[in-house]
Amino acid sequence: MGEPLLEIRGLKTHFATDDGMVHAVDGVDLTVHAGETVGVVGESGCGKTVTALSVLKLIAMPPGRIVEGQILWHGRDLVPLGPEAMDGVRAKEIAIVFQEPMTSLNPVYTVGEQIAETIRRHEGLSRRAALGNTVDMLRLVQIPNPERRVHDYPHQFSGGMRQRVMIAMALSCSPKLLIADEPTTALDVTIQAQILELIQDMKARFGMAVMLITHAMGVVAETAQRVVVMYAGRVVEEAPVEQLFRQPRHPYTAGLIRSIPRIDTAAARKTRLEAIGGTVPSLLDPPAGCRFAPRCRFAMATCRQAVPPLREVEAGHKVACVL
């Protein structure tokens, strides 16, 4: 494994609301090495998206604030950087693809103008050269008729095609890390398969690293090399993908894997799904100790007292659980 490209240390991002401070991300450690795909999984509100947005400093501040921690990009901390310095990092170094291909494109500009804007801004090319690059990018993400489509508006594209446009835009400045935040959640399965394949192709072509944020265990299993599982603002487990699915150590990860119906094995025998009881705790006032303890079958008194630290139990396999 290469040296760390991105290293997040003890990140805490909180949001001030009328009801109090929301601890959306509360002490996250996460590393991405050059050229690897890291899957970040967890349910809604676990802080996976806020972690990603914090890296690019796309959090609205206020109400949000990075309270603590470091985000090291090639060893340089991004947290204290101002807006101009961040401009040099965004797109050229780290790019992001969002979940909603409908809302993340500007409806009043053609897709060509939007991609070209990114290229001109970050690569300093002329309008004509940028347009040429844009057509090449659209061709690369397999949009048919790129010369014509470049002049179309977002509403003229389907959901899958819009996501291709977003990927083209993200890759237009050859970033070293692509953050894909639920890139296929809004899409149908057959289109999802196309987009995941496209991301894999592009990754191989550009040699970039990918941080794939998703709630779907299946997507992670098929694309990631390493998986980080988040729960209520914290990382609960991290492991190479085979190991995580073969031997999940954290009760939450194990529950998550067992609660999904399996299309490949279930045909033979129908078993009852193992649900995880209860609901995700409020992040306004997170429970003391392990945040999963109120829902955990194995919880003991010690679990409710102190937060279990993330420790390495095997090479590359870390878990935050006292058991």
Place this chain on the structure above:
Amino acid sequence: MAEPLLRVKDLVKYYPVRGGLFRRELDRVHAVDHVSFEVGAGETLGLVGESGCGKSTTGRCILRLIEPTSGEVWFKGTNVTRLDPGALRSLCRDMQIIFQDPFASLNPRMTVGSIIGEALTIHGLAKTRQQFEARVVQLLETVGLDADHMRRYPHEFSGGQRQRIGIARALAVEPRLIVCDEPVSALDVSIQAQVINLLEDLQQKLGLTYIFIAHDLSVVEHVSTRVAVMYMGRIVEMASARDLYASPLHPYTEALLSAVPIPDPKAKRRRVILKGELPNPIRPPGGCRFHTRCPIRELPLCSHEAPQLKEVGSGHWVACHLRG
């Protein structure tokens, strides 16, 4: 199968596309196009397909929440599509629906008790205030909520709990058939399993029949006895859940199944990645509607003649010239 509880025959729903002067009808969206199937008492029929395939419209036409353009829906010997409003209302006691969005489907200004109990009042099922409250409490407990939740409002509940409220509301009138329209799609996986288990328990306990509409093939496989796959308003394949998943015949079903990510990194399989996207439903392709994306098509047969849904094995139906 004995006499089916529900029989849908040649169900059609076209939506007019209006425009121009006097809002003339310019075109039609073929949302549901001659769909027929039967559902036996106590079974779960899964309806799967991608967005826009007509699965939700089919579900809603059965309850006449959407008026079908043509076709028949027979429920226990009554043609639902011919009923006058009064008769339709009493039929609502037998057929209920659970919606996808637990946020939009509950009135935010009503307490949970009045949401669940509204149907009791409408159908005159509770004579006194005590009876009403006792029944609401009983329903809340059936779906795993507490009696004191009755006086609270929907916004005080999480997505999973709201979906339980929606289920309790559907159960209030003791229906025979429940159309579950993407009941778990908006929920997180750990909560999804809770709701699926609840639906299965209720089916056993109350002898319910479900039409389970979802785009998630693994969920449908898990809950269904039989599954119908829809593509652009038509059923392309229908079989027992086991047959369909073990030996899919229609190339669309194959592609759909192979596209589902499996939560096991060691599972290696052949993936059929479909080229292209859904054609425009206003001008669906002639012949087999799947021929524009089909990996095994044979032209000109597939583009000229629409394949009929034919029974090829016991209870296994497929609409394909080449695999039929």
